[in-house]
Amino acid sequence: MASVTISHVTKTFEDNVIIRDFDQVFGDGEFITLLGPSGCGKTTMLRIIAGFEKPTSGELRIDDVLVSGGKTFVPPEKRGIGMVFQSYAVWPHMNVFDNVAYPLTIRRVSKEQIKSEVARVLEMTHLSQYAQRMPSQLSGGQQQRVALARALMSAPKLLLLDEPLSNLDAKLRESMRFEIKELQKRTGITVVYVTHDQTEAMAMSDRIILINGGVVQQCGSPEEIYNAPANQFVADFLGKVDFFKGEARDGRIVLPAMNGQSIPYDGSRRGRVDVAVRPENMYFSDDGPLEGVLETQYYLGDTDDCRVRVGQTLVRVIVGGYEYKRLTTGQPVRIALRDFMVFEDDGTLESLLEIRT
Amino acid sequence: MVLGTAIAFPLAWLVGRTNMYGRRFFRGLFVITYMVPPYVGAMAWLRLMNPNVGTVNQWLRALLHLGDAPGPLNVYTLPGMIWVLTTFYYPYAFITISRAMEKMDPSLEEAGRVCGASPVKTVFTITLPMMLPSLIAGALLVFIGAASCYGIPSIIGIPGNVSTVTTRIVEYVSLGQKGMNDATALSVFLMAVALVILFLSDVVLAKRQYITVSGKSVSPAVVHLRRWRLPVTLLVSLFAVIVVLMPFLTILTTSFKVDIGKSVLDPKNFTLANWTTVFTRNETLGCLKNSLVFAAVAATVGLVIACVMSYLLQRTRIRGRSIPNFLITLGSGTPSVVIAIGLIMTMRGNFGVNIYGTAYILIIAYMIKYMMMGMRTVVSAMSQIHVSLEECSQIAGAGWLRTMRRITGPLIFPSIAAGWFLIFIPSFYELSMTTLLYSTNTKTIGFQLYEYWTMTSQPMSCAMAFGILLIVVLLNFILNRLTGGEFSI
Numbered sequence: 001m002a003s004v005t006i007s008h009v010t011k012t013f014e015d016n017v018i019i020r021d022f023d024q025v026f027g028d029g030e031f032i033t034l035l036g037p038s039g040c041g042k043t044t045m046l047r048i049i050a051g052f053e054k055p056t057s058g059e060l061r062i063d064d065v066l067v068s069g070g071k072t073f074v075p076p077e078k079r080g081i082g083m084v085f086q087s088y089a090v091w092p093h094m095n096v097f098d099n100v101a102y103p104l105t106i107r108r109v110s111k112e113q114i115k116s117e118v119a120r121v122l123e124m125t126h127l128s129q130y131a132q133r134m135p136s137q138l139s140g141g142q143q144q145r146v147a148l149a150r151a152l153m154s155a156p157k158l159l160l161l162d163e164p165l166s167n168l169d170a171k172l173r174e175s176m177r178f179e180i181k182e183l184q185k186r187t188g189i190t191v192v193y194v195t196h197d198q199t200e201a202m203a204m205s206d207r208i209i210l211i212n213g214g215v216v217q218q219c220g221s222p223e224e225i226y227n228a229p230a231n232q233f234v235a236d237f238l239g240k241v242d243f244f245k246g247e248a249r250d251g252r253i254v255l256p257a258m259n260g261q262s263i264p265y266d267g268s269r270r271g272r273v274d275v276a277v278r279p280e281n282m283y284f285s286d287d288g289p290l291e292g293v294l295e296t297q298y299y300l301g302d303t304d305d306c307r308v309r310v311g312q313t314l315v316r317v318i319v320g321g322y323e324y325k326r327l328t329t330g331q332p333v334r335i336a337l338r339d340f341m342v343f344e345d346d347g348t349l350e351s352l353l354e355i356r357t
Numbered sequence: 358m359v360l361g362t363a364i365a366f367p368l369a370w371l372v373g374r375t376n377m378y379g380r381r382f383f384r385g386l387f388v389i390t391y392m393v394p395p396y397v398g399a400m401a402w403l404r405l406m407n408p409n410v411g412t413v414n415q416w417l418r419a420l421l422h423l424g425d426a427p428g429p430l431n432v433y434t435l436p437g438m439i440w441v442l443t444t445f446y447y448p449y450a451f452i453t454i455s456r457a458m459e460k461m462d463p464s465l466e467e468a469g470r471v472c473g474a475s476p477v478k479t480v481f482t483i484t485l486p487m488m489l490p491s492l493i494a495g496a497l498l499v500f501i502g503a504a505s506c507y508g509i510p511s512i513i514g515i516p517g518n519v520s521t522v523t524t525r526i527v528e529y530v531s532l533g534q535k536g537m538n539d540a541t542a543l544s545v546f547l548m549a550v551a552l553v554i555l556f557l558s559d560v561v562l563a564k565r566q567y568i569t570v571s572g573k574s575v576s577p578a579v580v581h582l583r584r585w586r587l588p589v590t591l592l593v594s595l596f597a598v599i600v601v602l603m604p605f606l607t608i609l610t611t612s613f614k615v616d617i618g619k620s621v622l623d624p625k626n627f628t629l630a631n632w633t634t635v636f637t638r639n640e641t642l643g644c645l646k647n648s649l650v651f652a653a654v655a656a657t658v659g660l661v662i663a664c665v666m667s668y669l670l671q672r673t674r675i676r677g678r679s680i681p682n683f684l685i686t687l688g689s690g691t692p693s694v695v696i697a698i699g700l701i702m703t704m705r706g707n708f709g710v711n712i713y714g715t716a717y718i719l720i721i722a723y724m725i726k727y728m729m730m731g732m733r734t735v736v737s738a739m740s741q742i743h744v745s746l747e748e749c750s751q752i753a754g755a756g757w758l759r760t761m762r763r764i765t766g767p768l769i770f771p772s773i774a775a776g777w778f779l780i781f782i783p784s785f786y787e788l789s790m791t792t793l794l795y796s797t798n799t800k801t802i803g804f805q806l807y808e809y810w811t812m813t814s815q816p817m818s819c820a821m822a823f824g825i826l827l828i829v830v831l832l833n834f835i836l837n838r839l840t841g842g843e844f845s846i
Contacts, residue, residue: 052467076470089468093486102482103472147468154473 002063002080002157002190003028004049009058011044011214018044019214022058026192031184033193033201036211037237042194045211046160049192050083051076062158082151083160086167088143090135096122096146097131103154117153124183125149141172148180152187159184161193165200177203198238202226210234227339232348235276235341242316244275245345253342259311263289263337272345279305279318281338284327288336290315299324308333393829394786394803395445396508397822400810401604402441403513404611404819438513438521442503444600449502450495457491458484497558501551505692507789512810522547523694523789530698530793541702544695555690605826612820632820641821644805651716651801652784655723656731659780660773662724663732671739672747682732689729693789696725700794716799719791723784730783731776738772739765778836785832786825 004026011019019041026032034042047053048060051067051074059069062081067074091099097118098105104114122128125145135143144164151159161180165173181204184191195201201208202222210217210225210233218230229235232243246253248269252262255275263275280303292310299305304324306317317335327333465487469479485492510521520528526543529536612632666685669678688696704718742765750760788803795804802825809818 050467050471052470075475076467077473077475081471083468083471085464085468087462087464089462089464091465091468091483091487093489102469102474106473106478106482150468150472160471 004158004190004192005059005061005064006049007059007061007069009045009048009055009060011041011048011053012056017214019048019055022216024209024216024219026190029188029190031181031191031193031204031206033195033205033208034211035195035198035201035208035237038196040211041214042196042211043162046162046192046194049158050081050160051079079158080154080156081158081160082154082156084144084147084151084162084164086163088147088164088167090138090143090146090150092135095132095134096127096138099135099146100127100149100153102150107154121149121153124152140168141176144168144176148183152183152189157190159189159191161191163195164193166195166197173200180204202238210237212237229276229341232274232276232343235343240279240316240318241276242279244277244313246273246275247271248273248342255311255313257311257313258290258292258315261290261311263340265342267342269342269344274343274345276341276343277315277337278339279316281340282315282317282335283319283338284317284323284333285336286334288334290335290337292333292335294327294329294331294333296329297324297327308335310335393445394508394788394822394825395506396512396788396803396807396810397608397826398445398604399441399509399512400815400819400822401607402437402444404607404815405603406437433513438510441509441513442506444604445509446499446502446506449498450492453495453498454488454491457488461487494558497554501554501690501692505547505551505694505789507694507792508807511788511792511807523692526694526698527792530701537701540698544692544698547692548695551690551692551695555687608819608823608826611816612823613816632824641802641805644800644802647716647799648785648802651719651723651799652781655720655727655784656777656781658720659724659728660731660735660777663728663735663776664773666732667735667739670736672744682736685729685732688725689727691725693722693726693787694793696722697790697793715796718794719799719801722790722794723780723787726787726790727780727783730779734772734776734779735769738769742768775836778832782829782832786829 006022006024006026009019009022010017022045034045036042044053048055048068049062054073055068060067061069062079065074066072067079091102094102100121101114101118104117109117118131119128122131125148127142127145127149130138130142130146135146138146144167147164164180165176168176177200180191193201193204205222207219208222208225209219212233218225218234220228225234226238229238235241236243244255245257246255248265248267248271251264251266253265253273253275254260254262290310292308292315295307295309295314297304297306299321302321304319304321304327306319306327308315308317315335461484466479466483469483470476474482504521505523506521507523507527510524511527514521514524522543526540526547529540529543532539663685666681669675670682691699700718700722704721746764746768747760750764751757755763786803787801788807791801791804792807795801802821806818806821806825809821
């Protein structure tokens with residue numbers, strides 16, 4: 001299996017900087033996800049690793065062998081990688097068997113060996129009974145598995161996946177997610193996975209690299225990224241979050257837009273801050289620090305999605321579905337906070353919101 | 358046919374998918390041939406490869422010290438004719454293949470690379486097989502075009518005693534009633550061949566479900582040629598010079614010559630007289646007027662029909678709405694000579710209609726042959742406008758007429774304009790059908806040119822040919838401007 005060392009890679013198209021100083025090491029057998037909104041440069045990074053794009057500057061090594069950088073450039077077919085494309089790129093003029101066998105056919109492996117190898121991989125991807133079908137006779141999920149089988153066929157050291165699940169329906173996406181993860185665990189292959197779907201990233205990754213505007217925002221385990229986001233963007237991109245302006249002093253944070261109510265705070269920040277709270281980290285409790293009026297609630301079965309008017313601010317609180325019966329719209333409530341994050345108010349929040357709207 | 362496609366595929370690939378120098382320029386250049394009247398090309402090649410005085414032959418003789426014997430190249434032979442036909446019909450294949458190539462999802466090729474195939478191997482195992490349907494369709498188009506072409510064989514074949522089905526048919530018709538029977542028999546044969554080919558290409562194209570369109574915007578990956586970049590560009594340039602530039606230049610220079618055997622650079626041999634004579638003669642101007650009027654009428658009427666058909670086809674569920682579409686396609690697939698014969702047989706009074714020798718018969722012939730070009734543009738434009746756009750206008754309170762005028766009309770206007778020119782241009786320089794259907798009052802510019810070439814003077818006809826060429830290029834330019842570069846032949 002392989003490690004990937006990316007040193008100070010920058011990619012520009014004309015005047016546009018697509019990737020700025022990407023500097024990471026992907027360990028052997030790791031499942032790495034490049035996560036970010038569309039246009040953030042994650043796919044470009046993947047294509048640089050694959051060898052379809054050349055970095056403008058910086059170096060790329062696979063297993064400590066220089067493949068891109070300086071005068072060196074190893075073409076994709078000599079990098080020993082497997083790749084699954086967003087559109088699957090299953091060749092429509094070959095049947096499933098020929099599609100999957102292609103990497104071996106290219107290498108002139110003997111017929112018997114091809115047969116047994118393909119059978120093995122088709123078995124692994126649950127495609128055995130479709131070997132003779134043409135791609136046009138397959139569903140999206142099956143085509144996706146053909147692409148995956150083909151990528152695994154050449155026993156790559158490194159598997160690259162470019163939003164492989166984005167064209168599938170929700171149910172199938174969920175089951176494929178676990179299939180891919182299982183496959184990776186079994187084969188111990190190093191995987192670089194590109195997606196804009198945060199749930200997908202959380203479910204599969206050993207490490208998530210969150211990118212925005214070509215710049216790495218944070219790199220860490222799903223748990224780290226979710227609970228200790230490096231900045232407002234990360235907090236906002238993963239999961240649901242509400243931001244409130246506040247002032248930290250004397251062990252409390254005063255929230256002017258909530259009629260000057262305050263919450264206890266024992267952190268180190270002082271002065272103007274952004275408080276970020278996830279709706280599921282709040283609950284209704286008679287001794288909660290914030291007082292408001294329940295304005296609306298949406299019953300979603302497993303949860304109850306509420307909006308509470310606190311001063312001039314509307315606060316989103318998600319509580320368990322069973323709370324629905326206890327609450328009535330218009331009643332006064334008190335909100336308690338299980339957990340919240342505090343960032344320095346340096347104007348990044350505004351620029352972030354500006355981008356999104 | 359084979360030759361044409363064999364040339365077209367590498368060209369389409371080089372122009373569409375590599376970083377060769379000047380790709381756009383070459384693309385335009387190769388497509389230009391498509392709008393040149395074939396007989397003009399034939400004339401040019403005669404000038405170049407005439408066994409005695411052809412320019413190329415003179416050069417070759419000088420270069421290889423072959424003495425004064427005729428040759429080495431002789432255009433008045435079967436290979437000569439094949440060569441000229443190839444240079445004029447490869448654009449058909451080129452255009453079909455380029456379009457298919459642009460539509461192909463580039464990740465299909467990238468997948469090949471990731472699987473360990475080199476770029477060259479990818480072209481052979483993935484690109485080429487995927488292009489096969491378009492390749493075959495392109496080849497068949499070239500075949501049909503070449504087989505039913507009259508202009509080139511009539512100018513090259515007749516003096517060289519190389520007959521083709523089309524020239525034979527015309528020859529028989531001129532023999533009177535007895536010949537007419539033979540002509541009809543041959544026409545049926547030609548028609549049958551054309552039908553079989555049309556059917557074949559339909560079958561092949563129907564199998565083409567596998568042009569995948571990916572959700573992402575397609576930006577075809579460019580293959581880097583590295584050290585081959587310059588040599589390949591030079592090779593393509595050489596081809597362009599031979600096939601496109603040389604014939605045009607010959608036509609142009611010949612048109613200024615007094616004595617066609619001598620060089621144009623000799624001041625004594627340079628004259629504008631050919632041009633002035635040709636374009637001041639009433640006869641020529643009359644023919645020019647005829648051509649313009651016939652083509653304009655054919656284009657306008659043809660387009661109105663095309664619009665109605667498109668509307669029926671795209672927006673209604675009337676039973677049999679695809680029949681006119683089928684007929685129009687059939688008409689365009691029918692060799693011109695066969696159309697002309699058919700019109701002679703039916704419109705000479707046998708069935709109560711006698712318009713033989715009038716302008717109407719020519720206009721009808723043009724419409725049958727070229728209406729499809731206009732129809733196809735309008736249909737594709739209309740299919741791209743989702744019905745909801747029209748429905749939305751109706752919801753907003755506009756009636757059907759108003760919806761057409763305010764919404765659908767403006768949206769498809771560029772295509773309508775393009776469709777008009779696509780019928781107009783070929784009708785304007787048509788020769789094969791005109792040869793059989795003209796009368797003294799309805800001579801067109803194409804036929805006039807043919808007469809000049811065979812009976813009067815070559816320099817004068819070259820002047821005329823270049824004039825026609827200029828008009829066609831100008832029209833194409835207008836078309837290009839009018840539609841924002843979206844359409845041109």
